[in-house]
Amino acid sequence: RATATMGEATEPSPQAPLAVLSKVELRVSCKHLLDRDTLNKSDPCVLLLMQSQGQWMEVDRSEVIKSNLNPVFAKIFTVDYYFEEVQKLRFEVYDSHGHAGVGTHDDDFLGGMECTVGQVSPRPPLPGTPAGGVPSLTPRLLQIVAQKRVTKPLFLKYGKFAGKSTITVISEEISGNNGYVELAFRAKKLDDKDLFSKSDPFLEIYRIDDDRSEQLVYRTEVVKNNLSPIWEPFKVSLNSLCSCEEKRKLRCVVWDYDSRGKHDFIGEFFTTFEEMQKAMGENKVQWDCMNPKYKIKKRNYKNSGVVVLLDLKIHRVYSFLDYIMGGCQIHFTVAIDFTASNGDPRNSCSLHYINPYQPNEYLKALVAVGEICQDYDSDKKFSALGFGARIPPKYEVSHDFAINFNPDNDECEGIQGVVESYQSCLPKIQLYGPTNVAPIISKVARVAADEERTKEASQYFILLILTDGVVTDMADTREAIVRASYLPMSIIIVGVGNADFTDMQILDGDDGVLRSPKGEPVLRDIVQFVPFREFKNASPTALAKCVLAEVPKQVVEYYSYKAFPPRCPQPETPDSNLSSPQ
Numbered sequence: 324r325a326t327a328t329m330g331e332a333t334e335p336s337p338q339a340p341l342a343v344l345s346k347v348e349l350r351v352s353c354k355h356l357l358d359r360d361t362l363n364k365s366d367p368c369v370l371l372l373m374q375s376q377g378q379w380m381e382v383d384r385s386e387v388i389k390s391n392l393n394p395v396f397a398k399i400f401t402v403d404y405y406f407e408e409v410q411k412l413r414f415e416v417y418d419s420h421g422h423a424g425v426g427t428h429d430d431d432f433l434g435g436m437e438c439t440v441g442q443v444s445p446r447p448p449l450p451g452t453p454a455g456g457v458p459s460l461t462p463r464l465l466q467i468v469a470q471k472r473v474t475k476p477l478f479l480k481y482g483k484f485a486g487k488s489t490i491t492v493i494s495e496e497i498s499g500n501n502g503y504v505e506l507a508f509r510a511k512k513l514d515d516k517d518l519f520s521k522s523d524p525f526l527e528i529y530r531i532d533d534d535r536s537e538q539l540v541y542r543t544e545v546v547k548n549n550l551s552p553i554w555e556p557f558k559v560s561l562n563s564l565c566s567c568e569e570k571r572k573l574r575c576v577v578w579d580y581d582s583r584g585k586h587d588f589i590g591e592f593f594t595t596f597e598e599m600q601k602a603m604g605e606n607k608v609q610w611d612c613m614n615p616k617y618k619i620k621k622r623n624y625k626n627s628g629v630v631v632l633l634d635l636k637i638h639r640v641y642s643f644l645d646y647i648m649g650g651c652q653i654h655f656t657v658a659i660d661f662t663a664s665n666g667d668p669r670n671s672c673s674l675h676y677i678n679p680y681q682p683n684e685y686l687k688a689l690v691a692v693g694e695i696c697q698d699y700d701s702d703k704k705f706s707a708l709g710f711g712a713r714i715p716p717k718y719e720v721s722h723d724f725a726i727n728f729n730p731d732n733d734e735c736e737g738i739q740g741v742v743e744s745y746q747s748c749l750p751k752i753q754l755y756g757p758t759n760v761a762p763i764i765s766k767v768a769r770v771a772a773d774e775e776r777t778k779e780a781s782q783y784f785i786l787l788i789l790t791d792g793v794v795t796d797m798a799d800t801r802e803a804i805v806r807a808s809y810l811p812m813s814i815i816i817v818g819v820g821n822a823d824f825t826d827m828q829i830l831d832g833d834d835g836v837l838r839s840p841k842g843e844p845v846l847r848d849i850v851q852f853v854p855f856r857e858f859k860n861a862s863p864t865a866l867a868k869c870v871l872a873e874v875p876k877q878v879v880e881y882y883s884y885k886a887f888p889p890r891c892p893q894p895e896t897p898d899s900n901l902s903s904p905q
């Protein structure tokens with residue numbers, strides 16, 4: 324249950340963000356584009372837009388390819404794929420004029436195509452489609468991931484076909500992949516294809532798929548006027564490079580760049596990722612760059628230059644489940660607001676009123692989140708703290724007391740133990756104030772700091788703060804959060820009741836980077852704030868999904884920053900550097 328809730332959305336609600344089912348890589352190419360330029364051919368660029376709340380928003384854009392009506396774009400678009408959600412995509416192709424941004428009125432619209440991530444089947448729109456718009460869709464249940472390759476016509480405004488123009492989208496689900504590779508290439512003594520200067524070489528890498536089709540993996544920059552170029556290092560995912568198969572054949576091609584799009588072929592060579600890995604460390608691997616025509620025609624032909632792989636680095640990317648399966652425990656702490664603004668617990672209007680037939684909002688939030696977290700903690704013991712109350716025996720105000728009144732051990736047995744301690748402490752305390760949460764954040768941070776010193780991914784801390792109002796020690800709280808962002812911990816704040824929580828949104832870094840009073844930014848966004856009233860009529864799992872949605876990412880971000888691998892890696896296999904645990 325816990326894995327599905329924190330990793331996969333099983334019960335979508337309007338309020339709760341869906342968890343990513345997987346990611347999809349999209350490669351785009353076009354054919355027979357309209358020629359909008361008088362002297363040269365069009366310089367196409369493709370924009371990817373996604374519909375959000377009825378509005379089209381640009382997600383990403385490709386590079387501009389000069390003077391080419393049949394472009395194959397090197398840019399790989401990556402989109403999150405949600406099984407439960409209809410995700411509308413729009414591809415728009417423009418002739419870029421260079422001096423202005425792509426997509427402005429100065430660019431010529433070459434055509435567009437709409438689709439969904441899960442379904443693709445365009446039809447011409449009814450007359451009167453909005454200017455710049457492209458056709459609506461009639462889904463035909465063609466899975467874009469399953470289809471892998473979808474070719475559709477491009478449409479201009481008002482449903483008019485853009486001549487014979489087509490767009491091809493090749494999709495690939497990223498799965499079984501947990502890493503990327505960094506490559507650094509150079510070449511030596513390449514053939515000179517230019518009369519009055521030296522060649523302007525660039526390198527392309529293609530992956531050869533099972534059906535013998537070739538997918539462009541990467542295109543380097545052009546190095547001007549140089550027969551021994553050194554290209555900039557670049558990173559590609561192992562999924563893109565070789566489908567996570569070391570022995571999959573790769574074709575590498577060197578071209579002499581031509582501004583009119585008629586690039587001259589210099590040579591090619593074939594290799595595999597298995598062979599490339601010999602370049603790790605101090606070693607280098609090189610290949611003869613061969614022109615097959617010259618090899619046939621020229622008797623003493625040796626090569627058209629040499630391409631050298633100077634360096635190769637494999638970067639392993641671990642997932643949340645890698646850390647959990649490696650033995651990382653999620654330690655859960657709850658902090659409950661006992662300030663006077665909650666109302667006298669004996670009064671039925673109080674937010675702390677114990678109704679034998681209906682749990683109050685504090686209990687609902689506590690149980691919803693705690694029941695998920697307990698599945699990630701082997702000892703099922705949770706720290707339960709209170710703040711803002713006068714406590715026995717001296718009835719002095721405390722902002723970090725154990726609700727079981729055991730200062731040496733604030734842990735309770737399971738969520739039920741926390742509930743029982745909460746209910747039994749209410750008659751013993753006097754609700755007071757103010758609403759200071761920095762002391763509790765700092766208290767948990769001290770425990771997390773001790774854990775950090777172990778230098779392994781053994782425990783991660785989640786602090787759930789339940790409060791009925793805006794914190795009064797905002798400056799100290801911001802400072803404490805910035806300090807905590809460097810530690811293995813996340814903070815979830817649930818606003819209980821009907822107060823105006825507008826000022827609390829500042830603590831959630833979604834709208835900007837949270838900073839300390841001195842201006843120091845957080846290292847990671849570790850705070851999630853949610854008003855409980857938005858989930859009053861939803862199921863408990865909806866609240867849990869919403870507040871815990873960011874935790875897996877925060878766990879991975881922390882351990883990646885510290886370069887801590889999972890404690891118990893999966894057993895090594897011949898392809899262990901390319902595969903991830905199931």
